[in-house]
Amino acid sequence: MSLLKDKFIILRKMKYGESDLILHAISPQGEKLSFIARGALKSKKRFGGGILEPTHFVSFTYKESSEEGKLHTLQEASLINDFPGIRQDYDHLEFALHVLDCVGKVSQEGDKHSDFLFNLLGHTLKSIEIAQDVLVLKMHFYLRFLLQQGVIQPEPWMAPFLRTNLADSNTLISHRQVVDEELNNVENMVRHYIAHAVI
Incomplete structure (x- = not known):
């Protein structure tokens, strides 16, 4: 060895x-x-x-x-x-652990060509530390995750989230109404995908 x-x-x-x-x-x-x-x-x-x-x-x-x-x-x-800001409250920590679960379900042993997945995880953990609204960041992560995995195609309402860096998620708080309207549907897509992902 x-x-x-x-x-x-x-x-x-x-x-x-x-x-x-x-x-x-x-x-x-x-x-x-x-x-x-x-x-x-x-x-x-x-x-x-x-x-x-x-x-x-x-x-x-x-x-x-x-x-x-x-x-x-x-x-x-x-x-x-150790991203200490993640542990500032239960909602931030819970979301961080959920992000780990999502990435863990789709990452594979032997796959050395998915650096985008590592980068998405790292940027999301950094963003959770400073997130003012976890639900807005959750939508931001979900859309980028689903797009990377080829599950969704971009739609006009997604544009602000897809053209904004994860580090700038706090600037998307003005789109909270879209989050309130679409988050449940998007979250269900993520849960269905990771539950049935063939690894």
Whole structure:
């Protein structure tokens, strides 16, 4: 097994056994990788300070598995950004975890050509930190996500959301009426898509 180092956003964390963790994370290339962090619940030296948490942008040093579908072995982890503003209230955190779920459902192991998915996730997490209206940002994310996945075609009412950067979502608050009218339909499309996405 070769030793590799790369940056990731952690999508999911699961306890395994007494002290191990299994992690799913997405690379800057958009590839989803799975890791086992042995002794992570006991080792404060290698994995201390709550580094291994979903939403965290981290640097991993790991042993690459030689077998397809097997877990890579995490050796060290360091925190790059924990997006602290996400935890300002329940609505912001809930939406951040939902975004992770959406990306986690459609990202694939072995796919190194979906950097747009990693970028969408990273920009959304940054935007959640400063979002004045989570519902407006939710619409913004959903439309970009569905468009990237080829689920929808642009319609005139979507234009303000599709031509605005995620970092500027707060400028779309003036379109709140559109959000109120369309969000349920768009959210249902997202939930249906990720529930039936063939990965």
